[in-house]
Amino acid sequence: xxxxxxxxxxxxxxxxxxxxxxxxxxxxxxxxxxxxxxxxxxxxxxxxxxxxxxxxxxxxxxxxxxxxxxxxxxxxxxxxxxxxxxxxxxxxxxxxxxxxxxxxxxxxxxxxxxxxxxxxxxxxxxxxxxxxxxxxxxxxxxxxxxxxxxxxxxxxxxxxxxxxxxxxxxxxxxxxxxxxxxxxxxxxxxxxxxxxxxxxxxxxxxxxxxxxxxxxxxxxxxxxxxxxxxxxxxxxxxxxxxxxxxxxxxxxxxxxxxxxxxxxxxxxxxxxxxxxxxxxxxxxxxxxxxxxxxxxxxxxxxxxxxxxxxxxxxxxxxxxxxxxxxxxxxxxxxxxxxxxxx
Numbered sequence: 066x067x068x069x070x071x072x073x074x075x076x077x078x079x080x081x082x083x084x085x086x087x088x089x090x091x092x093x094x095x096x097x098x099x100x101x102x103x104x105x106x107x108x109x110x111x112x113x114x115x116x117x118x119x120x121x122x123x124x125x126x127x128x129x130x131x132x133x134x135x136x137x138x139x140x141x142x143x144x145x146x147x148x149x150x151x152x153x154x155x156x157x158x159x160x161x162x163x164x165x166x167x168x169x170x171x172x173x174x175x176x177x178x179x180x181x182x183x184x185x186x187x188x189x190x191x192x193x194x195x196x197x198x199x200x201x202x203x204x205x206x207x208x209x210x211x212x213x214x215x216x217x218x219x220x221x222x223x224x225x226x227x228x229x230x231x232x233x234x235x236x237x238x239x240x241x242x243x244x245x246x247x248x249x250x251x252x253x254x255x256x257x258x259x260x261x262x263x264x265x266x267x268x269x270x271x272x273x274x275x276x277x278x279x280x281x282x283x284x285x286x287x288x289x290x291x292x293x294x295x296x297x298x299x300x301x302x303x304x305x306x307x308x309x310x311x312x313x314x315x316x317x318x319x320x321x322x323x324x325x326x327x328x329x330x331x332x333x334x335x336x337x338x339x340x341x342x343x344x345x346x347x348x349x350x351x352x353x354x355x356x357x358x359x360x361x362x363x364x365x366x367x368x369x370x371x372x373x374x375x376x377x378x379x380x381x382x383x384x385x386x387x388x389x390x391x392x393x394x395x396x397x398x399x400x401x402x403x404x405x406x407x
Contacts, residue, residue, distance in 0.1 A: 130155060134218040134231040140327050143207055143239040146194060150202040151218035153229075157200060161223040165203050167191070167216050175200040178223070188212075207237045210270035239296075241267030244330045245275070245322040254316065255339045256308045261301070264320035264332070268296040271324060275300040278319040280310065298322075311338040 135150040151163055157177045165173040173193060174184045177200060185193050190209035197204040212235075219230040250261040266273045272291050275298050277284050286300040300320075310316050316336040323329045 130220065130222055130227050130229045132218060132220045132229040132231045134216065134233050136216075136233055136235060140325075141207060141235050141237050142327065143210065143237055146204050146206045148202045148204055149216060149218065151220065151231075152201070153220045155220075155222060159223050160200075161221045161226065163200060163221075164219040165216070166219060167212065168214050172205075173198065173203045210237045210239050213237045236271075238324060238327055239268075239270040240324070240328050241269040241273065241322070241330070243267045245273075245320050245332050247318065247320040247332045247334055249318065249334065253339075254306055254336050256306055256311060258306050259303060260306055260318070261303050262318055262320075263299060263301045264322075265299045266297050266322045269324060269328075270296055272296060272298045273322040273324050273328065274298070276321045276323075277302045278317075278321070279304060280313075280317055281319070314338050 131154045133152045135148075135152065137148040137150060141147055149165055151165065153160070153163075160175075160177055163175040164171050167188060170186070170188055172186050172188045172191060174186075176182050176184070182200070183195065183198070185195060190207065190212050192206040192208065194204040194206065214235065215232050216235050217230050217232040219228060221228045245267070246265045248263055248265075251258075254260055260279075262277065264275050264277055266275060275286070275289065277286060277300055284302045284304060287303045289298065289300045291298050306316070314337065316338075318334045318336070319331055321329065321331045
């Protein structure tokens with residue numbers, strides 16, 4: 066019983082002390098409590114700042130991060146490598162990561178803080194030449210026109226993880242493998258005939274534009290067809306020919322195929338006026354008297370040459386010895402041949 070009584074007394078004393086402490090804290094001035102909290106927060110902040118300065122150095126300011134994507138050359142042709150240059154106004158020490166993205170698909174990444182800073186990701190039809198790429202540019206080659214679209218360069222700073230990007234639209238051009246083909250309904254024309262011609266381009270993306278000319282004057286096509294299944298274009302023209310079309314003795318039909326300022330090819334067909342084939346170049350001399358003298362000289366040679374030849378033959382007969390010409394009797398020749406034959 067005595068032990069229980071002592072235990073209860075001790076418990077009451079502890080409860081009384083706890084109640085007194087609470088009352089003291091409640092009655093203390095509010096500004097004292099605020100000062101204690103502020104001091105505790107400043108100590109924690111100072112400690113955090115000291116750790117940052119010791120491990121990472123002063124935090125750089127990257128609020129003015131600027132990023133620009135440049136395509137070099139600006140015209141992208143299939144199977145020809147290009148550079149996608151990502152320019153920024155911060156050094157590599159301040160860069161957390163640089164990404165090159167097509168649409169929403171990343172295909173190359175540069176992380177200078179990693180052990181292996183370069184990583185590439187597969188996109189069908191896009192080839193990355195990693196040995197000629199670095200943290201500033203990527204050398205790529207396009208194999209498909211379908212890769213045309215938005216390409217972005219995204220830079221994230223190391224300090225504040227501030228991210229900026231720049232986007233450019235790239236169209237991949239696939240050039241035709243051969244020049245345009247020009248055909249007509251007949252092989253020759255004369256004034257009054259109707260000329261019908263068509264011009265067809267080779268497969269390309271985008272499909273080329275076609276212009277048909279007569280004597281360098283463009284014609285409005287009767288119909289223009291885009292053969293989308295073959296990535297080709299075809300234009301047809303029809304025109305009634307007049308003598309004015311043959312004013313220079315020649316009618317020239319032309320077809321020109323173009324793709325922007327990158328591709329331009331031309332095919333020509335020439336038609337001569339009726340009974341007006343190719344004429345030889347006129348031969349001229351410096352003096353007309355010399356031409357007349359040469360013609361008379363040639364005529365004199367032709368007249369006197371037979372007379373000279375006849376005179377020489379008569380002299381040969383007179384001066385030749387009597388036995389120079391021998392005549393054989395036919396009977397003697399036959400006897401000789403029979404003797405030889407045995």
